[in-house]
Each structure stands twice: as structure tokens, then as C-alpha cells.
Amino acid sequence: MSLLDHPDAKAFILHWGEMGTQWGVNRSVSQIHALLYLSSAPLPADEIVDQLKLARSNVSTGLKELQGYGIVRRVHVEGDRRDHFVAETDLWDMLMRIVAERKRREVDPTIALLADLAERLKQDQSAPPQVRERIVRMHEFISTLGNWYEQVRGLPKPTLVLLMKLGGKVARFVSPGKITRSKD
């Protein structure tokens, strides 16, 4: 029996698909992800074809994409030749993997380009000062974000969860003006 027959599961899967399109992810890909996320058992590609009414070829491509993000993996099912697929169900892990991959694909190349431009502009006397200054600042800004991310993603998950729950209260430790020094 298909998950798509449950109106709520269906609503979830369709919405997830639309979400994807808004963030530059193919609709089919995010629908496949949503379906696997809700599924209680590993699904073979054919099953996904039937439920989402997609062509076999696209399901194949979509699964590859999701595996590239590391949020879907192939599993072997006893006595079945076909590959089966399951989605990551730990939502922290899922988010972290998505962010990591998008950084790798999109942000890192951007930082590399900005570094390059900033470097060249520092030499170039003929460049309009505004251009130099603003590209340099953009480079610094995105690099700073990148460094912050690299540090935070290294923290153990329970710490992250704790920090998240703490919300704005972390600010108490770093009231500006009084620089908090760690006693190493």
C-alpha cells in the first residue's frame, strides 16, 4: 500500500518537493527524499517509480544525487537482488550533511574566486577603490562565515543541540566590551 494514499504523507511529500525547487533542488529529487524519509522500510527504485509516478531513469539519477549529499544510502535486503534505499532519519545529521555538501559545491569555489580577485585587486592601481574595497570585504565576510562553520561542525552533536536550545542566551558569555578570555 502506497504512502501517497495517506493524505498527510502525501501533503508532506508534495510540499517537500516544492521546498526543494525553491532552494535549487530538483523537485523529483526532494520528493524521493521525502518518500524515503517517511518510509518504514528500505525501498527499491521500482517502488519509488510506482509511488511517485516518475520514470525509472529519473529515480536512478535522483538517488545518485541524494547519495552524493550523503542523506540516502543503499542497503542490501535479504533475498532480493535489487538495491534498496533508506534516508537518514537523524535530522541533525541530515542538515549537517546537506550544509556540508552545499558549502563544498557552491561556497568553497566562491571563496576561492574571491580570494583570487581580492589578491589581484590589491596590486591593480587602476581599479576603482570601491570595487577593491567591496570585493575584499566580501571575501573576508564569507571566509569568516566559512571558518565559523568549520569550527562549529566539529563540535559533538549533544553540544550543538545544547547550544541551539540555549538560543540567544549564549550572548551572556560574550557581552561586548568585556572580551571573555578562556583560562587554558
Added chain:
Amino acid sequence: MSLLDHPDAKAFILHWGEMGTQWGVNRSVSQIHALLYLSSAPLPADEIVDQLKLARSNVSTGLKELQGYGIVRRVHVEGDRRDHFVAETDLWDMLMRIVAERKRREVDPTIALLADLAERLKQDQSAPPQVRERIVRMHEFISTLGNWYEQVRGLPKPTLVLLMKLGGKVARFVSPGKITRSKD
């Protein structure tokens, strides 16, 4: 003289445009944004048309979109009937505005839907337990992220910058196991 004649400015603008497309933003829109970001003076729409070689109509739409994000604003230029436009140059403000707007447009509706589905599923005995459980967890997860964001965005900018620089070191205050209690 056009900014597009500077190879570095041009590279920046073109790359910014491609970045946009990857995150679900129209290429023209992000190019317009990049051009305004680098520009030393407010630009009228015609100027943008000339430099980026876009149709006047699309520049109009693009500017409206950017104003919707709050990262471009109209300014009046002495003795010129035409509207002129400038981009936000404080990158923190820029980022915060983009995030705020995307949350409003895409995340908030998602949370609303998930709340709805989770609510209904708690009643529904016929629903597969996996479906109920996972939709509920997704709702909790995204809501938690949303709450965290709402708190953090309220912090003064200098505090944010400080926290960012602190990076993973904030973890020292919240070592798991030892729950940090605030003394209110």
C-alpha cells in the same frame, strides 16, 4: 565608464549571478544586486540596462525583488527625475535580511504545514506510526531551528560578530553533562 569593463568586477558580477541560480534566485536579479553592490554611486535603471544588457522590464522586476528582500533601496538623486538605486553594503545586514526574508517566504509556511499535519496525525489512529513519528520530529526540528534563529537575530550586531569570531570556542561554556544553569 562601465564596471563591466573591469575584468575583476565583471568576474564578480557574473559569478554572483551564477550563485543566485544555485540558490533559487534569478540570475538577472543577483547580477543587478552585484552591480549595485560594487557601484560607488546610486544607479538609475537605465544604467543597469546598459551595463548588464538586460531589458528594461526585467531590471524593473529585479529591482522590485531586491527591494522585497530589503537589500536594495531607492534613493533620490538631486536634479534627476529618475529613481536611483543603491545596495546595502553592510554584509551582516545584507545576510540577515536575506535570511529573514527567505524564512518568511519558505520556512514559516513549512512550519505551519508541519504543525497542521502533526496535529492531525496525533488523532489519526490509522496512520502508519512511522509517518506520524517522523513528521512530528521534523516539525519539532524545524521549529527549534526557527526559534533559535528568532533569538539570535535579536542580538546586537557586535555580539553576533563576537560570537562568530569565537567559533567553536563557545562550546567551552556548555560542555555537555554539565548543564549550564542561568542564575536568574
Added chain:
DNA sequence: TATTTGCTTCTGTTTTTTCAGAAATTACGG
């Protein structure tokens, strides 16, 4: 080793998005 089964890659079609130009509307100056 031939045959079936499952998976992927390729190709042409369909759908969606982007975009230019025309038409319409609004604001401004005389």
C-alpha cells in the same frame, strides 16, 4: 555462455523559467 534482471546513460520531448519588446500606467514639468 546465453538469458534474464536491474541499473545507468543517452536522446528527444515537454514543461518551466527567463526574458525582450509592446502596451499600459503613473508621475512629472510646463
Added chain:
DNA sequence: CCGTAATTTCTGAAAAAACAGAAGCAAATA
């Protein structure tokens, strides 16, 4: 107010992306 300049909205064309089905390939079975 009338005419003109500036901007926005509408519409159809062009470009890009998504997709289905076919063909190709690989692996397993017999």
C-alpha cells in the same frame, strides 16, 4: 490639464531544466 518622461505590467518568444522512454551495460542465474 496636456504632453512627455519614467516605470510597471502584460504577452509571446527563447532558453533552460526536467523528464520519459529507449538503448546500452553489468551482474547474476541457470
